[in-house]
Amino acid sequence: MIDVFTFLFTICMLSIVVNLGISLYGVLYKPSLIKKIISLTIFSDSANITAIIIGYVRWRNPGEIAPPVLLNPNPTLEDIEEFAKVAVDPLPQALVLTAIVIGLAVTLFLVFLTLQIYRFYGTTDVRRIAKLKG
Amino acid sequence: MVEASVIVLGIMALFALSSTIATYLAITERSLVKAVLYSAVQSTLYALIYYLLMAPDIVLVYVPVSVGLYPAIILMLIKKTEKEEEG
Amino acid sequence: MLIASDPISASILISLVMLYLTLLLYIVIRVLKPKHSESSDESREMYLGGEHPSILSKPHVLQSGLYWAIVFRDFKKAYRGLVEKMHTGRVIDWAYYMTAWLLILLLLAIIALGISALV
């Protein structure tokens, strides 16, 4: 059974890494600014999902798995131990929440910038936006 | 006998693979509107993966931002600028 | 010689180099200093390293004309590479250099891991 787990997880990780690579290519080498924005959102989404997969500690202790929410309002020590066994790691989720919010701000700024650039240069093709050189 | 968790994991792997296809299409597609749609598909798949990975709180934030807000803003941007990517 | 590790001799040495440099720069400035009188063919050649002759009618040497002579004579090839291949102002051209640097870093990591796996 463990082999199937590892295999499927590897597939997940691998496709996310491929996503990262493709979107990295998109941000760096695609000439259209809008395409760059789209690639950038995909890139940060993939980074976030990497963090979440790492926080999903399924392979560390196979068995039950639950969101990191403690249901019992007055937990005993055993409750907490049991909780720590089944819960996913909450820290990456907190990190991802922060990253999503920051990414939103950056994307909005980039959209505004692209709009302004289109107003001045009449294009969103980066090969033609090259007044500053040398 | 197949465990339920293996099925969940299998579904997740399937989603991840299809998200790769969606990403590839989004990057290579010439028409920007279609590219946005592909990236929305990819975001939806990611949201489902988040759900399977026991992160419902992320889903709650991620879906409005990445599936709703980003495509809307970028579509607005496309409407004001260019619809096609140049060669 | 260059290999002077104690502070005093290094200090003297570097000061000499600096002095030499300053002298050199001073000479360059003196040679290129604008002359309001008739300019000889020689100085004309100094200025006109690729510049339009109209700059001679200006009361003093403009920025753009000053180093062009030296630059064009000595660093022509280097500058052509730097300006036309590297600092083109297009983001896509930078991306090649930037990814090359990232790839070097990752490649080194993979090599280091590979060696430890082999040994």
Add this chain to the structure above:
Amino acid sequence: MNFASNVVGAITPLLAISSFSIPLLSLFIKNKKFYNAYALTISAIALAMSSWTFARLIEGGYKPIVYKFGGWPPPVGIVYEVDALNGLLGLYASLVMFIAFLFSTWYSKFIDDVTWYYTLLLGLETGIIGCIYTGDVFNLFVMLEVLSISAYGLAAFFTRRPTALEAAFKYAFIGALVTTLYFIATVILYSAYGTLNMADLLGKSTLASSSGFSGWLFGDVTSASLAAIAFTLWVFTFKSALFPNHFWVPDVYSAAPVPVIAAFSGAVEITGVYVVVRFMYTLFGAESVLALNGYRDSILLILLILGIASGIVGSLMMILQKNAYRLLGYSTISHIGLLYMVLSLGMSSIPSDVLKTALTALVYHIVNFGLGKVLMISSVGLVSTPTGERDLDKLSGLSRLYPIASIGITMAVFQLIGLIPFGGFYSKLLMYQAFISSGQPMLAVALIAISAISSLGYLKIFYALIFPPLLRSSVKEREGVVIPIVSALAVAVLLLGLFSPAVSKFIETVVENSLMPKGVKMYYESFIEVLRNYTGGG
């Protein structure tokens, strides 16, 4: 000690809150002078707090000060850990930012919307101080984002100038990519070590290599460290504008507001250098897992080569420039190259006293270069701002209107080239000594060659602004606060040189207590002490 740690923790929240409250205040107050005074006061308070912190550090024998956010103990909560190095650099950065704010009070005459400007500039200072003081890898990411977003906004501040927009997009797209990459690096580190605290990482990375155990959470500690350091180095060489990642600097410089340029070259890029030093010497030192199969050595070697390349390319491109600030951008790149050249002398083959000289030269040169550059930018800014021109041809002779600017430019050129009574000479001398005693005289030759080539570039500014007679009739603007700024900085660079034995001795103590093995041990021990206090003295 407790109070000192609270002061450390209070600096960034103070800056952040005062930054975000400006848009609110702008609903009620429209007066420009109010915002000038407000921002200046806040940055003066930040400067006072960081210098007070550094004074406490010296008093306590350079024992690192740890601040726990919200009282959460490390490694669970976020901590700020200030040792001698980041104490000094935090003081330095807040000084540079204070000068930038002081200059802004003069510069604000020429810009329309002051509120937005000060919001972003205070945000930038928050990011810089946060990045420098933090003791947590993920908090570094957050602060890096704060810094970056403010920096993009400031680069695009003149939204009506196409060049400003172009520069901002070039910076912002790759900047956003780069910070996301750093996020991945932190996640990788967390996955392998199960911690985000810097001191904890330091302990675990050293332990892992000596005892050979691995695989804490996910994957292998060694491969995770290698991947994380690869990404981190790429990110922070972009932020600090090392050679292949330097392209954004001249573009941003040629279009941003003048005080922002001073802040960029004095503080933002130095922050990048600082983080690289922190990662290469504290987190992943010579004893850590990174030393596996010579990976750390080869990375340092590549950084050395890139440093030389950066110095040469920067100083060659300087000669070609027509825009005054673009020229200064390339000069920054060339100096960053010099900094990376001494930074990378930590290979295992180099004895530790040479490394100590090299790192002393590094810190000394950071201060020299930063103050010289700020002096240069404020002098050139005084000349160029009233006309609105940045072209050297169009500025020719204009500094004859402003004698103080001529003095400032002259002193700054001497400082940046490294002439003898100025500080720049002595830090280059230290670098020279480090190169020679490391047994690589070619590096010393490269240092001299870079200084020589770049002096031609500085001469260009000199020659354009000071020598030629004044051609155009231009209205003279009142210098106001620029006179004290320029004269204070000119005196400062001179003093840095005249008292160079004392200064270099002091910096050597700082380096010894932060980056050398003794200092790294202190960094780790104060983390352990905080942890022990929390768990109840055990």
